[in-house]
Amino acid sequence: MSEKAIKLGAEKERQWPTKTEFTPEMLAEMEKLLPSKLNRVVAASLAGCIHCGMCSDACHYSVSIPEDKTLVPAYKADRFRKWYKSRYDWLAKVFPSFVGAQPLTKELAEEMYDKLFGGCTMCRRCTLNCPMGVDYGMMVRAARSIMQQVGRVPQHLQDTVDTHYNAGNNMAVPQDEMIETIEWIEEELQDEDGCENFKIPVDKKGAKYFLTLNPREPKYYPLTIQATAKVLNAAGIDFTISSRYWDLTNYALFNGNDPDAKLFSMWQVEDVKRLGCEYLLAGECGHGYRALRWELPNWVGGVPFKITSVLELFAKLIRENRIKLDKSVWDGHRFTYHDSCNIARSGGIWEEPRTIIRAAANDFVEMEHHGPESFCCGGGGGALAMPEFTPRRIAAGKIKADEIRATGANVCLQSCHNCTDQLKEIIEHYHIDAKVMNLAELLAPALIL
Amino acid sequence: MENNVSHALLFLEEEVQYICLTFMAIMYAIKIVTLLKKPVPPEKAELKGDRVAGAFESLLNILRPWSMESTRNNMYFYAEFMIFHIAVALTIGATFLIPLTPQIMTPPVTVIFMVFMALAFLIGLRRIHRRLTVPEIRIISSPDDYFAIILMTVFFATGFIALYFWLNKMPETAWMWVFFLMTTFFLLYVPFSKISHYILYPFGRVNFGRTFGGRGVTNKKAKDTNWNPTL
Ligand code: SF4
Ligand code: SF4
Numbered sequence: 001m002s003e004k005a006i007k008l009g010a011e012k013e014r015q016w017p018t019k020t021e022f023t024p025e026m027l028a029e030m031e032k033l034l035p036s037k038l039n040r041v042v043a044a045s046l047a048g049c050i051h052c053g054m055c056s057d058a059c060h061y062s063v064s065i066p067e068d069k070t071l072v073p074a075y076k077a078d079r080f081r082k083w084y085k086s087r088y089d090w091l092a093k094v095f096p097s098f099v100g101a102q103p104l105t106k107e108l109a110e111e112m113y114d115k116l117f118g119g120c121t122m123c124r125r126c127t128l129n130c131p132m133g134v135d136y137g138m139m140v141r142a143a144r145s146i147m148q149q150v151g152r153v154p155q156h157l158q159d160t161v162d163t164h165y166n167a168g169n170n171m172a173v174p175q176d177e178m179i180e181t182i183e184w185i186e187e188e189l190q191d192e193d194g195c196e197n198f199k200i201p202v203d204k205k206g207a208k209y210f211l212t213l214n215p216r217e218p219k220y221y222p223l224t225i226q227a228t229a230k231v232l233n234a235a236g237i238d239f240t241i242s243s244r245y246w247d248l249t250n251y252a253l254f255n256g257n258d259p260d261a262k263l264f265s266m267w268q269v270e271d272v273k274r275l276g277c278e279y280l281l282a283g284e285c286g287h288g289y290r291a292l293r294w295e296l297p298n299w300v301g302g303v304p305f306k307i308t309s310v311l312e313l314f315a316k317l318i319r320e321n322r323i324k325l326d327k328s329v330w331d332g333h334r335f336t337y338h339d340s341c342n343i344a345r346s347g348g349i350w351e352e353p354r355t356i357i358r359a360a361a362n363d364f365v366e367m368e369h370h371g372p373e374s375f376c377c378g379g380g381g382g383a384l385a386m387p388e389f390t391p392r393r394i395a396a397g398k399i400k401a402d403e404i405r406a407t408g409a410n411v412c413l414q415s416c417h418n419c420t421d422q423l424k425e426i427i428e429h430y431h432i433d434a435k436v437m438n439l440a441e442l443l444a445p446a447l448i449l
Numbered sequence: 450m451e452n453n454v455s456h457a458l459l460f461l462e463e464e465v466q467y468i469c470l471t472f473m474a475i476m477y478a479i480k481i482v483t484l485l486k487k488p489v490p491p492e493k494a495e496l497k498g499d500r501v502a503g504a505f506e507s508l509l510n511i512l513r514p515w516s517m518e519s520t521r522n523n524m525y526f527y528a529e530f531m532i533f534h535i536a537v538a539l540t541i542g543a544t545f546l547i548p549l550t551p552q553i554m555t556p557p558v559t560v561i562f563m564v565f566m567a568l569a570f571l572i573g574l575r576r577i578h579r580r581l582t583v584p585e586i587r588i589i590s591s592p593d594d595y596f597a598i599i600l601m602t603v604f605f606a607t608g609f610i611a612l613y614f615w616l617n618k619m620p621e622t623a624w625m626w627v628f629f630l631m632t633t634f635f636l637l638y639v640p641f642s643k644i645s646h647y648i649l650y651p652f653g654r655v656n657f658g659r660t661f662g663g664r665g666v667t668n669k670k671a672k673d674t675n676w677n678p679t680l
Pocket of ligand 1: 048049050051052053054055056073074129130131132133134
């Protein structure tokens with residue numbers, strides 16, 4: 001063990017007070033909060049919708065559940081927009097219903113909760129298809145943020161954030177347990193042929209790469225850590241895993257709580273600085289990548305190190321021949337790849353996964369919609385942490401299930417643990433004969449050592 | 450062509466329009482300043498693309514229907530959109546050209562204007578029908594949405610008929626009066642209506658282009674598209 005276990009997370013534990021319905025006091029508080037959430041992007045997105053309906057075919061909810069018209073993006077956003085208009089639209093001051101304005105009532109707030117927590121994964125596919133550039137990611141997060149502040153937030157989603165706050169990672173993995181898990185995975189790795197000298201360094205000062213993980217990996221999917229470590233070792237990459245703030249997830253991106261988002265980011269920044277690493281390396285996690293790569297520098301005001309993803313690093317290793325792969329190990333398998341929305345559409349990474357897949361497998365078939373235009377699987381935006389909306393989440397995954405089936409693939413690759421869980425569920429629910437794997441699991445068996 | 454009209458119509462075509470135009474400009478200026486005063490979300494991450502190039506590309510999105518699936522798969526809808534908006538520009542343009550430079554409104558020019566107005570009128574009718582009958586559009590439509598499209602459709606029809614008489618050397622007709630009275634109403638009403646969306650369009654597009662352009666999502670071919678970790 002590298003050091004004595006320390007208490008991670010915030011000094012003082014907390015349980016965010018959640019509410020099961022909106023009260024007049026909460027609505028009054030929301031009225032006070034609204035102006036503070038209206039930055040230029042949110043304000044333009046609220047004011048700019050022309051109700052053209054061009055986003056209707058862009059959303060996996062409205063496409064997968066066509067019978068429910070209240071799931072079209074503009075309708076969902078209008079639950080928030082109606083309130084905004086009642087406050088800020090000039091004509092609404094005189095003729096509110098003429099412009100569709102509505103003061104914030106308990107009913108409207110409940111609809112907003114239902115549609116913007118339970119009916120939108122903030123995947124931004126509609127944004128890509130909106131002529132007015134309405135940014136659903138920012139707008140929906142602003143609405144969630146207001147609701148969360150007054151306590152109206154899905155309990156399990158808030159619990160996930162609270163756990164991260166109290167324990168330093170969202171599954172409350174204690175430091176000593178994490179170190180033991182990594183040591184055990186290292187032993188397993190060393191038992192593989194040709195891997196006798198492979199290491200998974202913990203808290204290695206001055207390592208080039210600070211590898212972060214999704215807590216589901218040490219908890220439920222240790223083989224993905226093993227696979228990632230195998231690839232990095234095979235390429236001679238100097239990396240380490242911290243025994244402290246190794247969790248790259250940040251569910252405050254989904255519940256909209258900025259101070260928490262900032263706090264979790266700050267812990268990670270301080271930990272990278274503690275170990276003196278050159279790169280903060282995001283593991284295979286969709287929102288985690290976006291939270292680290294694109295949001296963290298804004299939450300903390302800039303960082304003195306670089307941030308990248310294992311996808312970019314793996315692709316680079318392949319392009320520069322730092323690893324050798326034997327594609328034949330995957331003969332008999334047909335692969336397709338699901339682009340996580342936060343990695344592709346909100347993150348700019350979709351060529352790298354294809355570089356990786358084409359280097360490791362012969363039979364790869366794209367889904368009809370892929371890259372930045374890929375449909376959300378339905379598990380994004382914290383949807384997996386909202387069990388009250390599970391039936392809708394599964395129903396909304398139909399378009400993705402249909403596209404996977406159409407490829408004839410027996411392996412659906414992806415790079416995100418939320419996507420993993422959702423894809424597994426919809427593949428089972430829609431009776432598709434395929435398994436789900438991440439990219440490290442594709443690369444590791446194909447390595448020529 | 451000459452604009453031989455009564456003093457009263459000339460007053461409506463010029464002074465009244467200028468006053469209303471000034472009012473509209475002030476309202477728009479307030480809208481723009483209000484939005485400009487809102488804080489811009491920071492972007493401190495190391496960029497993969499060019500935010501400025503992304504913003505320009507996004508602004509020109511309107512001319513690249515292939516860039517969005519929603520237009521790429523619906524070229525007929527896009528063509529209608531383009532004709533409709535060109536007709537808007539021409540119809541409003543006519544309200545300036547007729548009193549200020551009537552010599553430009555020659556018969557061939559007038560006919561071109563009329564063709565666009567007629568097409569836009571038909572497109573307007575189709576859009577009203579769509580808003581009324583397509584469930585996912587009806588559910589998001591407010592009275593303002595209906596009023597705006599009906600107003601535009603009637604405006605095109607009125608403009609078409611007024612120009613028809615203009616073409617036949619009858620510059621002062623009841624239709625021309627209605628056309629300019631509608632223009633007056635337009636200038637006063639539009640800043641409060643959804644029709645003013647063109648003021649918000651640059652904001653939405655620039656916001657989109659800066660975010661997605663900077664992240665290398667939309668302008669992959671701009672510089673620094675491939676962010677490379679060193680080994
Ligand atoms: S495409 Fe954009 S402007 Fe049109 S309805 Fe959807 S959000 Fe509104
Ligand atoms: S952001 Fe995604 S889930 Fe939300 S409305 Fe748009 S397309 Fe649908």
